[in-house]
Amino acid sequence: MSLPPPLSLAARSLRSSAVRDLLRDAHLPDMVSLAGGLPDAALFDVEGIEAAWEALRQRGLRETLQYGQTDGDPGLRETLAGWTRLHGTPAAADDVLVTTGSQQALDLVARTLLDPGDTVVTESPTYLAALQVFQLAGARLWTLPNDADGAIVDRLSALPAGPRPKLVYLVTNFANPSGASLSLERRLALLRWAAEHQVFVLEDDPYGLLRFDGAALPSLRALSSDVPGAAPWVGYASSLSKVLAPGLRLGWVLLPPALRAACVRVKQALDLHTATVTQALAAELLRSDRPRQHLPRLRRTYAERRDRLCDALQAQLGDDVAFERPEGGMFVWARLSEPIDTARLLPAARAAGVLYVPGEAFESTPGSARHHLRLSFVSAPPERLALGVQRLARAMRSHKP
Amino acid sequence: MSLPPPLSLAARSLRSSAVRDLLRDAHLPDMVSLAGGLPDAALFDVEGIEAAWEALRQRGLRETLQYGQTDGDPGLRETLAGWTRLHGTPAAADDVLVTTGSQQALDLVARTLLDPGDTVVTESPTYLAALQVFQLAGARLWTLPNDADGAIVDRLSALPAGPRPKLVYLVTNFANPSGASLSLERRLALLRWAAEHQVFVLEDDPYGLLRFDGAALPSLRALSSDVPGAAPWVGYASSLSKVLAPGLRLGWVLLPPALRAACVRVKQALDLHTATVTQALAAELLRSDRPRQHLPRLRRTYAERRDRLCDALQAQLGDDVAFERPEGGMFVWARLSEPIDTARLLPAARAAGVLYVPGEAFESTPGSARHHLRLSFVSAPPERLALGVQRLARAMRSHKP
Numbered sequence: 001m002s003l004p005p006p007l008s009l010a011a012r013s014l015r016s017s018a019v020r021d022l023l024r025d026a027h028l029p030d031m032v033s034l035a036g037g038l039p040d041a042a043l044f045d046v047e048g049i050e051a052a053w054e055a056l057r058q059r060g061l062r063e064t065l066q067y068g069q070t071d072g073d074p075g076l077r078e079t080l081a082g083w084t085r086l087h088g089t090p091a092a093a094d095d096v097l098v099t100t101g102s103q104q105a106l107d108l109v110a111r112t113l114l115d116p117g118d119t120v121v122t123e124s125p126t127y128l129a130a131l132q133v134f135q136l137a138g139a140r141l142w143t144l145p146n147d148a149d150g151a152i153v154d155r156l157s158a159l160p161a162g163p164r165p166k167l168v169y170l171v172t173n174f175a176n177p178s179g180a181s182l183s184l185e186r187r188l189a190l191l192r193w194a195a196e197h198q199v200f201v202l203e204d205d206p207y208g209l210l211r212f213d214g215a216a217l218p219s220l221r222a223l224s225s226d227v228p229g230a231a232p233w234v235g236y237a238s239s240l241s242k243v244l245a246p247g248l249r250l251g252w253v254l255l256p257p258a259l260r261a262a263c264v265r266v267k268q269a270l271d272l273h274t275a276t277v278t279q280a281l282a283a284e285l286l287r288s289d290r291p292r293q294h295l296p297r298l299r300r301t302y303a304e305r306r307d308r309l310c311d312a313l314q315a316q317l318g319d320d321v322a323f324e325r326p327e328g329g330m331f332v333w334a335r336l337s338e339p340i341d342t343a344r345l346l347p348a349a350r351a352a353g354v355l356y357v358p359g360e361a362f363e364s365t366p367g368s369a370r371h372h373l374r375l376s377f378v379s380a381p382p383e384r385l386a387l388g389v390q391r392l393a394r395a396m397r398s399h400k401p
Numbered sequence: 402m403s404l405p406p407p408l409s410l411a412a413r414s415l416r417s418s419a420v421r422d423l424l425r426d427a428h429l430p431d432m433v434s435l436a437g438g439l440p441d442a443a444l445f446d447v448e449g450i451e452a453a454w455e456a457l458r459q460r461g462l463r464e465t466l467q468y469g470q471t472d473g474d475p476g477l478r479e480t481l482a483g484w485t486r487l488h489g490t491p492a493a494a495d496d497v498l499v500t501t502g503s504q505q506a507l508d509l510v511a512r513t514l515l516d517p518g519d520t521v522v523t524e525s526p527t528y529l530a531a532l533q534v535f536q537l538a539g540a541r542l543w544t545l546p547n548d549a550d551g552a553i554v555d556r557l558s559a560l561p562a563g564p565r566p567k568l569v570y571l572v573t574n575f576a577n578p579s580g581a582s583l584s585l586e587r588r589l590a591l592l593r594w595a596a597e598h599q600v601f602v603l604e605d606d607p608y609g610l611l612r613f614d615g616a617a618l619p620s621l622r623a624l625s626s627d628v629p630g631a632a633p634w635v636g637y638a639s640s641l642s643k644v645l646a647p648g649l650r651l652g653w654v655l656l657p658p659a660l661r662a663a664c665v666r667v668k669q670a671l672d673l674h675t676a677t678v679t680q681a682l683a684a685e686l687l688r689s690d691r692p693r694q695h696l697p698r699l700r701r702t703y704a705e706r707r708d709r710l711c712d713a714l715q716a717q718l719g720d721d722v723a724f725e726r727p728e729g730g731m732f733v734w735a736r737l738s739e740p741i742d743t744a745r746l747l748p749a750a751r752a753a754g755v756l757y758v759p760g761e762a763f764e765s766t767p768g769s770a771r772h773h774l775r776l777s778f779v780s781a782p783p784e785r786l787a788l789g790v791q792r793l794a795r796a797m798r799s800h801k802p
Contacts, residue, residue, distance in 0.1 A: 005567070005601040005634065007663050011513045014666045036468070044466045053454060065445045065646035067437070100501050100650075100672040107671050111537065112412045116517060132670035136512065166406070200406040233406065245466035247677035249501075262408050265415045269533035270508050271501040275676045276648035 010116075010136045026355055032388035034309075034375040035355040037176065037330050043301060044245050045285075045294050052284035064280045070272065071264050072098025072252070073279040079286035080252050086292070087209060089219045089236060095254045097263055100274045102206055102239035102251030106130055108270065109202050109235060109253065110137045110167070112263045119165040121199075123151035125333075125362035125369050127176045130169055130204070139166075143364045148324055150175065150182030153190045168194065168201040172220065173208035174329025177362045177374040181327065187223055195229035200259070206239040206251075209295060211328035212303035221254060232256045240282055242330070243298065244291055248278045299328075306332070308382040309375060312389035320396065332375045340399065342373040348399045354391040411517075411537045427756055433789035435710075435776040436756040438577065438731050444702060445646050446686075446695050453685035465681045471673065472665050473499025473653070474680040480687035481653050487693070488610060490620045490637060496655045498664055501675045503607055503640035503652030507531055509671065510603050510636060510654065511538045511568070513664045520566040522600075524552035526734075526763035526770050528577045531570055531605070540567075544765045549725055551576065551583030554591045569595065569602040573621065574609035575730025578763045578775040582728065588624055596630035601660070607640040607652075610696060612729035613704035622655060633657045641683055643731070644699065645692055649679045700729075707733070709783040710776060713790035721797065733776045741797065743774040749800045755792040 026033035056064060071077070077096040084091035099105040106129075114120065116138030122130065124143035134141060142159065144151040151170055159165065168190070172182045182190070194201045203220045224230040239251040255263060267273070285291060309332055310325045323334040336342060342358040349356065359372030377385060427434035457465060472478070478497040485492035500506040507530075515521065517539030523531065525544035535542060543560065545552040552571055560566065569591070573583045583591070595602045604621045625631040640652040656664060668674070686692060710733055711726045724735040737743060744759040760773030778786060 005514055005599075005657075005660055007660075008512065008514055008516045008519075010516075011663050011667055014663075014670070038468055041463050041467045044463055046462050046466070049462060049466065050458060053458075057451060057454075061447050061450060062442050062445055065447070065450065065648040066442045067439055067642075067647040100676070103670070104672045111409065113406055113409055115409045115411075118409075129670060129673070136667065136670050198406075241468075246468040247466040249672060249674070249676040256406075259406055259408075262412050262415075265533075266412055266537065269415070269504070269530060269537050270671070271505045271650060272530070273650070275501070275650040275679050277679055277682070278676050281678070 010138050013135050014132055025350060031353055031355060032384050032391060033355045033379055034377070034385070034388050035357050036379060037376055038379045039242055039246065040301070040378055040380075043298055045290055048285050048288065048290040048294070049245070049281065052281050052288065055284050056280055064276055066276070068273045068276040068279070070267050071260075072096060072274065073276060073283060076279045076283040076286075079283045083286055083291075084236075084238070084254065088216065089222045089254070090225075091254050095260070097253050097255060097260055097267070098274050098279060099251045099253060099267075100271060101241060101246075101249040102204065102237045102253070103129055104270070105237040105251050105253035106133045106169070106202070106204065107136075108263050108267055109255075110134060110139070112259065112266050113166050113200060114139050118167075119163065121156070121159075121165045121168040122364065123170060123175070124364045125177055125359065125372070126169075126364060127171060127204070128361050131364055134169070141364050146175070146178055146180060148180055150180045150186060153186045153193065156193050164197055165199050168199055169204065170201070171204045171207070173205055173217065174210065174326055174331070176207070176329070177331050177333045177357070177359070177372075179324065179326030179329055179331050179333050181217060184217055187217065187220055188227065191220060191224055191227040191230040191234070194233040195227055198233065200233050200235065202235045202237060204237045206242050207329040208238070209243055210299060210302060210330065212299055212306065214327045235259070243295065244282065244285065248282055250274065250278060250282050302330070302378050305377040305380075305382055305385055309377040309385045309389065312386045316389050316393040317396070330376050330378045332377060334373055334375060336371050336373065336396070338371060340396065341370050343370070345395060345399050349392055349395040352391040352395040352398075354388040354395065356392070411539050414536050415533055426751060432754055432756060433785050433792060434756045434780060435778070435786070435789050436758050437780060438777055439780045440643055440647065441702070441779055441781075444699060446691055449686050449689065449691040449695070450646070450682065453682050453689065456685050457681055465677055467677070469674045469677040469680070471669050472661075473497060473675065474677060474684060477680045477684040477687075480684045484687055484692075485637075485639070485655065489617065490623045490655070491626075492655050496661070498654050498656060498661055498668070499675050499680060500652045500654060500668075501672060502642060502647075502650040503605065503638045503654070504530055505671070506638040506652050506654035507534045507570070507603070507605065508537075509664050509668055510656075511535060511540070513660065513667050514567050514601060515540050519568075520564065522557070522560075522566045522569040523765065524571060524576070525765045526578055526760065526773070527570075527765060528572055528605070529762050532765055535570070542765050547576070547579055547581060549581050551581045551587055554587045554594065557594050565598055566600050569600055570605065571602070572605045572608070574606055574618065575611065575727055575732070577608070577730070578732050578734045578758070578760070578773075580725060580727030580730055580732050580734050582618060585618055588618065588621055589628065592621060592625055592628040592631040592635070595634040596628055599634065601634050601636065603636045603638060605638045607643050608730040609639070610644055611700060611703060611731065613700055613707065615728045636660070644696065645683065645686065649683055651675065651679060651683050703731070703779050706778040706781075706783055706786055710778040710786045710790065713787045717790050717794040718797070731777050731779045733778060735774055735776060737772050737774065737797070739772060741800065742771050744771070746796060746800050749796040750793055753792040753796040753799075755789040755796070757793070
């Protein structure tokens with residue numbers, strides 16, 4: 001007999017990420033990929049990375065190559081705390097836990113808080129790799145619907161009787177895929193609810209710095225000092241992937257002290273610590289102030305692309321598509337006219353030379369996003385975005401539902 | 402109320418790693434640390450790392466900073482497969498799954514195979530961060546005793562009736578902490594048992610290349626083609642931490658195809674992928690052939706230190722200590738004369754200026770290693786090792802059990 005070993009229940013429940021499977025085709029010649037959330041590599045500050053390496057090299061790399069602390073390189077924790085404060089969220093080096101991408105922060109918090117069968121509240125649609133983390137932890141999902149002001153947190157009052165949820169997970173700024181940001185009123189309402197019901201809220205904020213229009217909203221962590229009893233129930237995760245470079249795999253999470261200590265113990269079992277070489281590189285780069293100086297260029301470039309994509313959608317598809325123009329982030333979340341199932345349209349789109357992510361990839365309620373698609377506007381230059389929309393329009397015309 | 406959020410059962414069961422807590426004191430002035438398993442930074446091939454970076458830089462870093470494949474950089478998978486074959490274990494690039502240190506390989510396999518309540522077989526004493534992984538997965542441990550030939554695999558016949566174990570985990574060469582290697586006869590017996598009972602065996606081999614004396618033993622993976630039906634039940638994990646540099650956090654695992662595919666799906670949820678920058682650096686370095694040329698120097702240096710530590714133990718402690726001189730690896734596993742509990746001795750040792758890891762840190766059966774201590778011979782030069790043993794002897798003389 002040569003059967004493969006039987007998998008755990010949780011592993012069997014995981015589907016492969018549709019986004020990552022699609023990425024393979026993104027490299028085909030002349031394909032326009034509006035699918036992956038890949039920042040444009042042309043915008044990476046390669047010169048800054050090279051200078052950071054050179055500074056490290058001159059100081060001596062030897063100790064940087066040794067085992068490091070589980071909670072992160074002290075220099076990086078210090079610079080990340082400064083970076084976080086600079087953008088309005090209180091943080092000290094001792095609050096920061098460095099993670100192998102912010103994806104690990106979700107997994108770390110999930111594993112530290114969740115037993116199988118526990119309930120996690122999230123919005124629908126939501127970030128699909130977060131859904132995978134909660135599936136893997138054996139959690140039950142309970143979802144909030146969302147609108148242009150983010151998750152409708154009032155619906156928390158409709159939670160069924162029984163054990164209270166262990167975790168609420170939300171992307172508060174320019175959510176993936178909806179592009180919506182949670183309004184200030186809802187942020188405050190969520191904090192009051194968390195304090196009253198003693199439920200931990202993890203705010204995931206990879207996109208907040210990519211705001212093109214409108215005023216920044218304070219993070220839940222920043223607001224929590226105004227809501228009595230809320231502070232111990234709030235965590236804040238972010239990432240360097242969208243503003244520096246994803247290949248460094250560096251994220252961080254700010255947590256209340258007892259939870260942070262427990263997460264550090266769990267991280268010892270996960271990977272001992274995050275790569276020290278990339279941590280030292282990022283700390284050096286943040287100290288140089290180049291990332292702050294680079295932000296306006298990122299915002300300007302991506303804002304122009306958002307406009308080009310949205311304008312092309314309106315011009316080419318008119319009433320066949322509905323969407324909100326997002327104030328930042330990376331994605332437009334569009335709804336096609338009723339008869340088109342976006343998962344079924346995908347082969348025709350691919351044949352026409354354009355890729356997107358069908359809405360069903362972000363569903364936690366099956367069937368809820370069948371007519372939606374997520375379009376990324378960051379990975380391609382403006383003229384390619386317009387070409388991609390032309391191809392999408394052609395695929396829609398040729399598609400027999 | 403401001404209670405911290407309640408932790409999961411698994412997270413509550415984790416103790417902090419005694420080794421990692423002790424590492425803090427390792428940096429005190431004049432402390433001799435025989436505790437941590439840190440390779441000597443003086444032996445890192447810094448020049449090779451610098452040359453690898455320069456080669457990457459000249460070819461252009463931009464694409465290296467982008468998101469990468471979940472199963473690892475194709476160039477690194479290719480070079481790791483070659484590295485593995487060079488040392489006698491069959492491997493193709495498509496078998497390799499790159500992990501964030503080999504620690505992540507253990508966690509990945511555990512999460513992909515284990516449901517809470519499943520049984521894992523390991524030896525006692527064993528690597529403590531592996532125990533943490535299995536605790537975190539909610540597994541039950543069933544342990545094999547070990548001797549100078551490694552785990553006594555015959556005892557598998559004494560497994561209690563009931564569901565068969567899901568996983569056997571063993572460090573086959575120079576085990577941590579015992580220093581023993583599993584004999585050829587036991588390797589073959591284990592493979593026959595795994596094939597017959599259809600239980601997956603994960604061989605963890607971070608130390609195999611640090612062999613100073615005697616002939617290398619073939620890995621379970623290499624032997625599995627000789628044992629009918631065994632191949633699908635064997636995985637092989639290794640690491641670049643001991644032979645290149647731990648700060649890169651690079652390990653890999655070779656798995657049968659279906660299990661590998663499932664582990665890739667789980668890794669998407671864990672950290673999307675391992676840092677691309679460190680992967681590219683390691684691939685470049687392995688292609689340069691410098692790591693192979695560097696191995697004899699590592700072995701020579703560590704062999705000399707092993708001898709110095711063992712000689713000092715015999716000279717200073719004589720009959721008060723019993724140990725086997727290991728043929729490789731990093732550790733001497735010593736047993737003190739009965740009345741001394743090594744956890745209780747530690748404060749006196751620390752006061753005398755030497756650190757070690759008490760045996761209890763490696764116990765999966767409480768009380769089984771109370772009189773043992775693990776002494777690392779790799780982190781300090783020979784004269785410091787001898788000084789450490791002198792201090793240990795002084796602490797033992799002053800200690801009132």
